[in-house]
Amino acid sequence: MKKLKERIIKDGVILPGDILKVDSFLNHQLDPELLMEIALHFKEKFKHIDANKIVTIEASGIAPAVMLGYVMKLPVVFIKKKVPSTMQNMLVRDVRSFTKQRIYTVSISADYLTQDDRVIFIDDFLAYGNAARGVIDLCAQSGSTIEAMGFIIEKGFQGGGDELRHEGYEVVSLAIVDRIEDSKVIFRETDD
């Protein structure tokens, strides 16, 4: 997605450890108009997918997921990064965070993810794919199927996306960062 890549180059910040920060439009401050364009882009990429639900992870996944849910007319469920004390009937899984070097627990209510669900999983970033593995496991626990996954930015050099594709998952990333060189983002060539 050309406009997204231009925005990453313009407003993204590279920190030590190849961390790409997009806090000014995606992870802290949000640009709703860009998010709507992202949603329309995902919708086009997923037009052959027969899904009935969008699933994402709090917090940065929620904005793109709800926009996509709006344009695809589908409900959205966001996975929580903890196990809420006031919720019952939760499916639970531990996930390792690369950026934050820690383990966190993700959970989703079995009321909102069932064997009848055909899921598109949406998230802001794909790196090693640890969050995606957590979601795959929660979907397996619930008996639901993952029809496709969509990521706004994939860090291609960390390999999670290619592993998922190799395993047969349909993975759409709107901008794939092939490498970071001299604090500059180099994108993988894609068809748009």
Added chain:
Amino acid sequence: MKKLKERIIKDGVILPGDILKVDSFLNHQLDPELLMEIALHFKEKFKHIDANKIVTIEASGIAPAVMLGYVMKLPVVFIKKKVPSTMQNMLVRDVRSFTKQRIYTVSISADYLTQDDRVIFIDDFLAYGNAARGVIDLCAQSGSTIEAMGFIIEKGFQGGGDELRHEGYEVVSLAIVDRIEDSKVIFRETDD
């Protein structure tokens, strides 16, 4: 907002301790179409407000805030419920959670909340107003001004909203729960 109140009656669940759960359309599973209607409703209520930014708190505030940002053509910033290790220049404040009976730390980057900002604060719930107090303090730290606050559901019997109104804040709540009686929600009479 009539449609919202009907939905709360239809799908809300009352737990012991007067906790109203709306997990099926607002706090865990999200109904994007309803969220768009909520955003349009807020936009109408705020048409006299000269704001340049929407501020909310992760996670449940993000979906309504990004929808409102979209229809009002304003950027959104979501306050984080922790202090991220990869972020600098953060404004920080402790907040007491009534529902969860604990203290948590909220933070926002001073890069995205400055003295030039005229803020509409959006959140899913208003109860005692503790989160709102945290946001008021973060805005004071940054030098920004709060032009208005919008909440989807206000628990009127917990008093936070009326206190804020008494202090002169413009507080718009789309559904005000006056009390919970025999596990039934009784709404305050409002003009729509």
